[in-house]
Amino acid sequence: MKATDRVLGILLLVLAVAYGWGATQFPVPFAGPESVGPSTFPKALAVIMGLCSLYLVVKPDESQPWGGLRVLGELGLALTILAAYILLLEPFGFIPATTLAVGALCWRMGVRPLKACMTGLLSGTSVFLLFTFGLELALPTGILELH
The missing domain is CATH 1.10.287 (Helix Hairpins)
Structure with a gap:
């Protein structure tokens, strides 16, 4: 190895x-x-x-040791989640898409669902605020856009 x-x-x-x-x-x-x-x-x-x-x-x-087909399946699922994240980023917006992606990945790593969702929400919100107000770089707002 x-x-x-x-x-x-x-x-x-x-x-x-x-x-x-x-x-x-x-x-x-x-x-x-x-x-x-x-x-x-x-x-x-x-x-x-x-x-x-x-x-x-x-x-x-x-x-x-290699984990076998189970590990290969988990890797495939992680890639599927990341591909879905890319597709959902623009229409849903950064915070909802990141909440879903990070929450799902945390859950697959063994975190309880409620804690996984909270981690996703806190991650998405804090990164959005950092980029929007700290770096002044726009991220997609999607369904959260105020009219």
């Missing part, structure tokens, strides 16, 4: 570099290159992903 972790780390590092380079191609914000703009968050994600991938290359985990 050490070799698998290292190969995955290298592939993720290449992806992080490509993602970071793609983020540099966004237009410069109106207030100048030092201000927060559309490339700020993708650049931060690229740095985090690059550091995590380097960790995989330098310090891979010991061998772990």
Whole structure:
């Protein structure tokens, strides 16, 4: 498994570099290159992903047994939830879609349903407020839009 972790780390590092380079191609914000703009968050994600991938290359985990079809099913379900999140983000809005996605993923990880829903709601609301008021970046409001 050490070799698998290292190969995955290298592939993720290449992806992080490509993602970071793609983020540099966004237009410069109106207030100048030092201000927060559309490339700020993708650049931060690229740095985090690059550091995590380097960790995989330098310090891979010991061998772990594969979980079989059950794990494959859980991964498929997680991908389905994330695909649904992408499709629901615009029409439902960031807060409801994030509440559903984070809540469902937390529930699949063993959290009780009420706590999973609360985690989703708190996550969606706090990230929405951070982006809207802290970073002044608009996220879709969807069904919560005030007319």
